[in-house]
Every structure is written in structure tokens, then in C-alpha cells.
Amino acid sequence: MARSPVSSRQDPDQEQFLTVLSRDEALARFEAALFPRAVPTEERMLADALGLALADDVKAPIDVPPFDRSNVDGFAVRAADIATASEALPARLLLNRETIACGVAPQLPVLAATATSIATGGPVPRGADAIIMVEHTQPTEDDAIEVRRGASPGQFISHAGSDIARGEVLLRAGTVIGSREIGMLAACGIALATVARKLRVAVLSTGDELVQPGHLLRPAGIYDANGAIVSAAVTENGGEATFLGAFADDEATLEAVMREALATHDMLILSGGTSKGAGDVSHRIVNRLGAPGIVAHGVALKPGKPLCLAVCGGKPVVVLPGFPTSAMFTFHDMIVPVLRRMAGLPPRTEAQVAASIPLRIPSELGRTEFVMVSLVEAEQGLVAYPTGKGSGAITSFAQADGFISIEALADNMPAGSEAAVTLFTPHVRVPDLVVIGSNCTGLDLVVGALFRAGLTVRSIAVGSLGGLAAAKRGECDIAPIHLFDAKTQSYNAPFLSAGLELVEGWRRMQGIAYRPGDARFEGSDAEEALRAALADPDCMMVNRNQGSGTRILIDRLLGPARPDGYWNQPRSHNAVAAAVAQNRADWGVTIAPVARSAGLGFIPLTEEHYDFALVSARKERPAVQAFLAALATPEIHAALERAGFSRPN
């Protein structure tokens, strides 16, 4: 049986973790233990050197072009001979008895009043100092040409060495080889390059609960995302990753694997499962793998505090935190610079953009805090929305454009701040259409149609009220809403302010979802079902997050009652259905299409109007027009109906 967290708390191994270092101090200790060191090199054929860094300066072994070269088809001449040539008084040049094609070395000099036929790329013969284009000459019958215009000396000639001069430094050590560098090397005849070889990085995951993708998920198991994501991020940063798999907390097995990995690789990266026990085991092993061992364990980063940095026998050993996003922040912030430096690669040039922060973001004092953001374009510039699913969420990372960091000494970033956003990819592609507000599985159908038409859509789910606020600030094109106004007994329209207009969406049935066969609900109407649920103290509900339209509906339904499970407040229709389907709750309120796709029973409550608040000023934008057009197509109507949504009357 696994140890209880209570006992692990008193474990002396934990003490080191209590010495939390600042980010800069931790990185400095890590680098001091690793550098200076030689960069491992290897010889590669040009075609296999793409993306690698040159290990040495490369000097040009030859001149490029290797000879004075003609840039056109025509005749090699002496410019002085045709200096006074004109339509009225053409110059006559006797043709030398050779034709210089590409690859043909000239044998005869161009003497005064003569010319030699030459092809583009041919070597200019001695004596000639200009090329005249064939179009500007007239052959005569006695092996001569007439020229009716002058030429400046050097015309249409690329001089030997004018592109690359023998002996000049062509490319410097550390230059990353792209297609342009390959062109320069090839033009000089260089076929082999000495490059910094890729760093060999062993990646392994630890944790009893981990299941590899492609295998069946057992109860309480989770899929190992870190193994794949760390390996891919190593590859993206020029390393060569070997993923060794996920290992349970068996100390002997794990130590053997780690020793073997370290012997055959340049670097070892573990990512802990989320279990503390797993972490303890790997840290104990790391400290036995070689001097100096752990140099930092516990860094004042949020997320990322449990990061452990070690150097064992000259090789870095890293234990990343278990949550994928924590693992990725710390990997990008602390490991990538070291990995690139060890591999002779230049520092990653991470593009930053300035953006304003629309909402106050709280932050923990004393830790450098990373906050992922999505960028949208408003009139006054870029706006950075926090992608707020928390550090455990893999989707926050994948859907964010980048992150801001809030320094350790600040306890928040105020609304309206200007912040530097570090981009995950080196350029932002601002989406064609921005949709902020309530989410709906029906919206996916419309967005999918736009996506297939080549438009990019960013959809940020912040609830109906949040969407209306964003629309008023001009931060989105469209805010999907489903808000009931009790006074007018109508949906959505009463909530629109100036500058917004309503576009009808679709209707969706809200109702009570329950597991099929549950006698408390089966065959009941809504009133009976609710009465039965509240009467049974063992009957547990699942709620929704505050601010959602569904929550308003639930609170109206319950009145003052607070049944068990009321405080379980997930953020989506899907999460409610999942809680019921998985027996973590017995009932919840969700929309019919979601209940149906989860295989649940469903008792209708009320048909909601899911509509769109359109920012009038942005209505003429092509993507908005495309959205409105898609909404009106029979294909979308049919798809919505198949999914269980109905059209406005």
C-alpha cells in the first residue's frame, strides 16, 4: 500500500525541498555545475545538416563565382569598342571563332574590335570587359555583329570572387544551418560540415498511475502526457529524444533504468507522475548517480515549484513537476537554455509582443508566476486573456498563444496593465474570428465549417456575462449568450447594450440528466424528479460554476435547498454529464445533446435560446460575414438538428 501523505511529510528526504531557491539562483547553480564544457561534434553531409549548428567557422575554399561570369546570353566585348555605337553609326565587331557555352573554357582572347559569343553562365574571355545582350546585336553575313548601343564596362559580368571570396569567413561557428546556409556551402563545393551533434536526451516518466497512450485506461489511471510532450519539446529544441516509458515507484528498477539512460545519453529528464511518492524515489536515486548531485530542488516558480535540477558525473539530470503545464513552463524556462547551450545552439529567440490585460490577475507573492494567455486583437492593440483552467490543464497550454510572468514581488497584475507576452511560437497569427462567451457543443459545428473554409477561429469560453463584457470592450466579434430575463420573460435581447445586435442562434433543451434505470428519476417529469432527489439524503447532485447561465437555472430550480454535491461546480455541460455517468453524482442539469451523447437519461426542463451578440462595428469583417452565412446554411441546420438542437420558431 502506498504511504500516506501524512507520513511522507515527516520524511527527512523532504527537507531539501524546503530550501526553495529563486529562479535565477537555481538556474545559476545549474549552469555553474555544467559549464564551461566542450560541444560534441560530428561530420554530416549537407543534406543531413539542416537545423544543426556549425561547430567551427567555415572559410570559403574557392572564389564564387570561380571565374568572371556572363549573366546573359550575348557577346563578350570590349566596352571601349562600342562606346560611340548608335542606331545611326553601329559598331562592327568581328566574331572570334569560338562560342562559350556553360562549362566551356574560353581559348581565345577578345582583342580590340572583336566579340565572342557567350551563354549565360559562361566564363568571360580575357580581354573582354562587358557583355552585350544578344537582343541588342545584329549578325552580319561575314561572321561579324553590328552593335547599336554602348555598354558600360563590367556590364552583365559577375566578377570572380564577387559573391564569395576565397579565404573569407563564410559562416561562423554556432550558425544554425538553414537552406540558405546550405546554398552557400554548396556553392563553395563543401559537401561535409562539422556540426554540433544533436544532444541525446533520455526521457522517462514516473508514477504508478500512468498508462501509455494507446493502452486501455484502468480505473484511477491517467494517460502519460508528459513523456510524449517532453520528448517532442526536446526535438523541437534541436535535441534527439529517446522516450524510455513510464515506470512505477519501484526503486531498484527505476535506478537501473536511470543509470543505463545516463550512461548512454547526454541528459536525463524525468517527469514525475503527480504522486509525491514517485518524486521521493527519483530524488533519492538522483543523489546516488554522481557528483555533485542535486543543485536545486524547489524553485520559486508558479507553476513549477517541485522542479529538481541535478548534475551527475557532468551530465544534467532533471526531474520536472508532474502536471503537464508545470512540466512545460519549467522545461521552457529552465531546461531549454541549458540544452541549447550544451548543443552549441544559439539561445532561442523568443518573440515577445506587448498586450494589455483586460482583467486583474491575482498572483502569489514570493514566486515568479507564469500565466498563460490567448491573444485577441482589439482596436487599441492586442489584449491578453488568461486561459484559466489551472496548472493541471493540458488544454490551457495548447490553446494559449504565450504567457506573461508576474514577478515574485507582485501579488497581482492589475486590469489595464501592459504586459510582455512571450510567445510559444515565434509569431502570433491573430485569428480571423474571435468568439468569447458561453460555449455550446453546437458552436463546434459552426466553427468547424469555418475552419474547413480556411478561417481561423478563436473561441474562448467565459460564460454569457463575460462574453457580453468582452463584446462591449470590442475584444471579440461575437459573444454567444443564453441569458434569461425574468422581468420580460425573454432571452438575451434585454441584455444587449448600444453597439451590439442580436443574431438568432438555436434552441437547446436544458434538463436533468441521470443514469438510465435510476428509479428516482426514470419516468418522472421535472417536478417529480426534483422532489425525489431532494427527498433522498444519499442522492447527490452536481452543480455548475457561478456565472454560467445553467447555474442561474439550477438556483431557480432548487430555491433554498442545498443538497449534497451542490458545491461541486464544474465549468461545462460535458463535465456535468461525466460526473453523473461516472457515478460521482446522481443528477445534474445539462443540455440534451450532451446528456444524450453521454448515454444518460434526460428530463427536459426548459428550452434555452442560445443566440449571438454581434459587435455592430465588426459586422462587415469577412470572417463575421462567413459566420453569419454558415449559420444560415441548410448543412449547419441539419447538423444542429442531428446533434439535438432545434431552430428558432
Next chain:
Amino acid sequence: MARSPVSSRQDPDQEQFLTVLSRDEALARFEAALFPRAVPTEERMLADALGLALADDVKAPIDVPPFDRSNVDGFAVRAADIATASEALPARLLLNRETIACGVAPQLPVLAATATSIATGGPVPRGADAIIMVEHTQPTEDDAIEVRRGASPGQFISHAGSDIARGEVLLRAGTVIGSREIGMLAACGIALATVARKLRVAVLSTGDELVQPGHLLRPAGIYDANGAIVSAAVTENGGEATFLGAFADDEATLEAVMREALATHDMLILSGGTSKGAGDVSHRIVNRLGAPGIVAHGVALKPGKPLCLAVCGGKPVVVLPGFPTSAMFTFHDMIVPVLRRMAGLPPRTEAQVAASIPLRIPSELGRTEFVMVSLVEAEQGLVAYPTGKGSGAITSFAQADGFISIEALADNMPAGSEAAVTLFTPHVRVPDLVVIGSNCTGLDLVVGALFRAGLTVRSIAVGSLGGLAAAKRGECDIAPIHLFDAKTQSYNAPFLSAGLELVEGWRRMQGIAYRPGDARFEGSDAEEALRAALADPDCMMVNRNQGSGTRILIDRLLGPARPDGYWNQPRSHNAVAAAVAQNRADWGVTIAPVARSAGLGFIPLTEEHYDFALVSARKERPAVQAFLAALATPEIHAALERAGFSRPN
């Protein structure tokens, strides 16, 4: 013997070339002949799918997390039980007899006034709606805990499906798979992805003069750069390139190779040698390979006019122009969009930056003209310098940051214009140090030292006067100059204006370079040598470009004489030495280190002062300080002396 360009001019095959299409019309015809078409797909393991585009939408097969998950080590509780807990009045909760570690499914519900020990990542048991951290509890001796603070419901719980909800569209078709996307797929347990497979592109070069890198260059031969650069550019754009080699103008062989390549690949890209003959052969063959054949031959692009676009049996066949830069512009502008679209990849998001143009750039009316530029940062923003070596130069391409295009209807871009620069790489890294002015092989030694210290240096050779002008405009940190003032009989200092200060560099001996053993020069002093050269009408000189300091020296030396070769005006010391060494000229003026490294005889003329005009306002920048420090090191002094430069007295 190769055909003369005069006869090829009348070749009927050439007629099509006379129908020059606009860029847009050519691209439209090419795309119309290719699209719509299905994207070829394949299944790949996640780890091998990095950088590929998803072929289909991917829906989440499971909820992530798959269960309500604890985010901390602690106890699963009912929030209502501890709502009123405080230091004064702790709540007491009886421990349930299980401990939920990672991967362990809970067996017991959390009933009122009970708690269950749970580890980070463990599944929350039924009944619990909050986790309280182990640090905020106190164990009692009778298997209970005391809690001294409340918890909000949902605290430290990630609800099932809150990250990814089963059934939601996780990633859309066309999304390029990066490490973040791999993380999302792995988290859902997806191990195989259906992706658009890489497009198989056959690349071959044609031309009698081509020699593959790594082989000995024969007379009049040039190295095949296009084969390597096109293959690499295909790889960089997500294709899979097969380079088939370079082929001479043998029509039967070439046709067999092309037919075989087209049968086994998705696309065929030829790059002509620079010879017209080679081009004719491949175009004739292309028209026999399948319908519709050539759709555009001759496009109003500069450089790039000879581009030939064909579609044969549904597959694109492209003949790129022979000069590497022409080949690359047309490849990036016209071929990449088609290649990516065929491969199901999104359009390349090419970053553009705005920059001002410091000098008037002339352009040809009627053709869209591409001009490569280097970017430097001035006070008022980015400045784009044309990298002016002409379309044949591979270095212009490699050293440029990007390009501007001048529309077909304009005959120039005026100085001071704002232009959009399309970047070759998606982000600009403005160099740490910008050096604009006269070039010197000695400067390479100093720059190399800075580069090794991790600084990036951009060195643009525009001559001394051009450098001074750039320095006055604040576009560089340092302008290397060697200008002689006849009035004061001194170097450099008289040319400095306000805001610039002089830093001493080194001395370099200018002199007459000649082939060793040439009796006209051997053993002579400068005056004798010049007399001998001018007396012999067969004795040919090589000059330097106007505006260079060396040209001023040569013109002073020659007086009114204009010997043969005067109009051969290459741009570098190295090119002068190459012309003499290769017997294209008999003498020229260059600096001693260059003459020596080319193995030439050398008659000293005058010792020049090669100094640096420093922009005072930029003196304190770290890179400038590093430059000044490097200049003062004994290592650099020794290296300069070894190379043949001498220090100021």
C-alpha cells in the same frame, strides 16, 4: 559544340517564353490546374507526427482528467463540515480507513464528518467536495484529524472533463502538430494520428557546367548549389526531398530520369543550369510528360522571369531559374504555397516588419521586383539596406533578413519610403553590433572574437563613404573607414563630423599584386612596375569599384591613363587578387594580406590607416564596448600581425 545563343534565339520553342504572364496570373493558372485535390494521408505514431498536419478533426475519446482529481496532498472532505472551523474551534473529522494514492480507486464514500487521506493526482471519493492540504490539518491519536480553517467547495479539485471533455473537438484538421498538440493527444490516450503525409518532391539540376559539392571543380565548371538549396527548402516547408543529382543536356537521359521521378514522386522540381540550352531541353521534355503540360513559362518577376510551371498528369513540374537567388525567390513566392496546400499544411505565416529605405532603389517597370535587404535598428525604427550583390549572388540571399517587393508599376522605391519587409525567418534578431563601411579581412578577426563571445555582428560592406553616411544617420554603431585627405595629408580624422569619434584600427599595406615570375613586375619598385605595365599594351589591369578607398588610390596612381582592364571593377580586395591569380588580369591593387594569401607577388604602394568612426551616442552599448575591448587584446594584435596587418605607431 553547344549552339550559339544567336541560333537558339530563333528556336520556335522559345515562343512560349515570350508570353510573359503577371505573377498573379501565372500562380492562378498553376493552382487552377492542380486544385481541388485530395490530400494524401497516413497514420503515424505521435512521436513521428511532429511537424505534420492533422488530416481530420480529432474528438476527445475520454474526459481529461478522467475523474475528479485532487491537486494537492491532503484530505478529501465535505466543505460544509468545516465551514465554521477556526483556530479556536477546530473541526474534527474521522478518518476513513483508506488512503487514496495515485492510481488507486477509492472504495469508501466520504460521509458527513469524515475525511479520506488523498495524494496529489488521486481520484476524489464520492461525497467529498473539497480537499484540504495536509499542512492545514493536525492528526489526532484516535484516527481523526483536526482542521482549523474552512475550505470553499471544489477547493483543490480538478473536475472530470474540466480540462478536456469527451466528445469535444480537440484539434481540427490542418492543425500542425507541435509538442503542445502532442500533449493534448497523449492526455486523451491517442497514440496514432491520421496526418497529411509529407509530399514527396524529386529535385534535379540540369546544366553541363554543374559539379556536385565534394568533387573537384573543372575549368569553367561551377558547383551545383541549387540542388542542395532547393532540397533543403523543400524540407523546411514540410516536404520530403529526393535529390537526384545534376544532369547534362542529354535529352534522352534527362527524359528517362524525369519520367521515373514523376512516377515515384508527388512533384518534380528542376533547376536549370544557367545555360539556355539546358533550359530548352527540359521544357521540351516537360511538354511531353502529360497534360495539360506547361501552364506558364515566363513570369513578370525580377529576378525569376524564366520560371516555368507545368502540371503533367495531375502532378506539378517546375523549372526554376538557374541563378540560386532567382530560384529561391520564385520557389518561396510561387512554389511553396502550392506545395503546402497539396500537403494539407496551412499557409506559411510569413512575418512582415515595417522598415524605412535609406537609399533610392531603382526597379524595372512591368515586373514585380524582389530586393533583398538587411535590417538594422536606428533610433526611428528599422532600416532596410539592400544587399546589393545582384541576382546571381548566393551570399545576398544568405545574408539578407528578408526582401521587399516593388510592384510592377513602379520604376523605383524612393529613399525614405516605408516598406514591408517579408522575413526569410519568422523573426528578426536585430544584431548586437552593426558595422557598416569599408570591409577588411582584418575585421573578420575582430568580429570572429565577438561572435565566439556570443555576440551577433552584422557587417555590411558599402565602402568608407557609405559607412560614414550610415553612421551619421545613426544606422550603425561603427563605420570602418580608410579615407585619405590630400589637403591635410592624413587619414580618416578630417572626415569625421559631429557625433562621431575616431578609434584607431590598424595599418594595411596597399600595393600592386602580380603573378610571381612576371618579369614586368618582379624585382621592381612601384614606379618601375607601373611604367612597365603601361608600356605593354598586352598588360591587363583589374580595377576596383568606384567609391572604394582603393579606387581613389588607383586613380591617383594612373593619372589620365586608362589601360586595358580599367573597366573591370570588382568590389573586393579578394576579387582583385583572384583576377590576377587566375590570369584574367596581370596586375591590380590590393592589400598585402590578401595578395599573400592568394600566393601573388606584391609591390608596396602606401600604408593605409584602417580606423573606425564610432557613433558617440552608441558608445556605451555593451556590444560596442566589447568591440573596443577586443580591439585592445594582445590576442587580436597577434592575429592581425600574423595576417599581415600592422599596428598604429
